[in-house]
Amino acid sequence: MTTPNLFDTHAHLHFPDFAGDLDAVLARARQAGVSRFLTIGTDVATSRAAVALAAREPDVWASVGVHPHDAASADDAALEEIERLASAPRVVAIGETGLDFFRDLAPRDAQERAFRAQLALARRVGKPVVVHCRNAHDETLALLASEGVRETGGIMHCFSGDVGIARRCLDLGLVLSLAGPVTYPKPGALPEVARMVPADRLVVETDCPFLPPQGFRGKRNEPAHLAITAARVAALRGEPLADLAARMSENACALFRL
Numbered sequence: 001m002t003t004p005n006l007f008d009t010h011a012h013l014h015f016p017d018f019a020g021d022l023d024a025v026l027a028r029a030r031q032a033g034v035s036r037f038l039t040i041g042t043d044v045a046t047s048r049a050a051v052a053l054a055a056r057e058p059d060v061w062a063s064v065g066v067h068p069h070d071a072a073s074a075d076d077a078a079l080e081e082i083e084r085l086a087s088a089p090r091v092v093a094i095g096e097t098g099l100d101f102f103r104d105l106a107p108r109d110a111q112e113r114a115f116r117a118q119l120a121l122a123r124r125v126g127k128p129v130v131v132h133c134r135n136a137h138d139e140t141l142a143l144l145a146s147e148g149v150r151e152t153g154g155i156m157h158c159f160s161g162d163v164g165i166a167r168r169c170l171d172l173g174l175v176l177s178l179a180g181p182v183t184y185p186k187p188g189a190l191p192e193v194a195r196m197v198p199a200d201r202l203v204v205e206t207d208c209p210f211l212p213p214q215g216f217r218g219k220r221n222e223p224a225h226l227a228i229t230a231a232r233v234a235a236l237r238g239e240p241l242a243d244l245a246a247r248m249s250e251n252a253c254a255l256f257r258l
């Protein structure tokens, strides 16, 4: 079997979870066919760490932003620092940002304010947004539409909606990213979503260290497991893994302008 050419569009490689063995983690991923990684900041400190890691590894790029869980920390000083980091070399996206009304770890008005500010930043710097959305699809899609996501482009990370929501995301010009949950025994609407998304609007991700695919649940996720998720999506679509993987990598490169 030929090794697929995969792009992990959403990883948190700079998180402390990988501090002890990142070189080995990256080596396993490269061995499994992952040739590019986007490592995603979730606040000022982790955005700085993401930029530093991307400066060190030639196949790692960075996204900088404040996660909805950390939205209470997104004061003016934090947003100014994110804006400064956004122009660092190898920063190709803004986020992750969005709304999470499932865990509600930050007040909803703070989440909306931080999301709006980062959408405006994405427009100013001309980079796509990495969007986190849980139990807030109507509110998230409304803000994306009103804040000009069509101009910047964006990616709906770890897509968790149904076919109707997928269609609305596609109408806004978004790319949909599937993660480990598509491999679970109870995947909800995700198989149907995996089949309906046009080939030029689909990517995959691990969201590591979170969301390991079936077979690794309860453990730390790592980018080498991306092949499991990609293989599941290829099987659902009835496409050869190598072809789909190459196509999804092209989609990610086009969105991030690599």
Ligand code: NI
Pocket (backbone or CB within 6 Å): 010, 012, 040, 096, 207
């Ligand atoms: Ni994430």
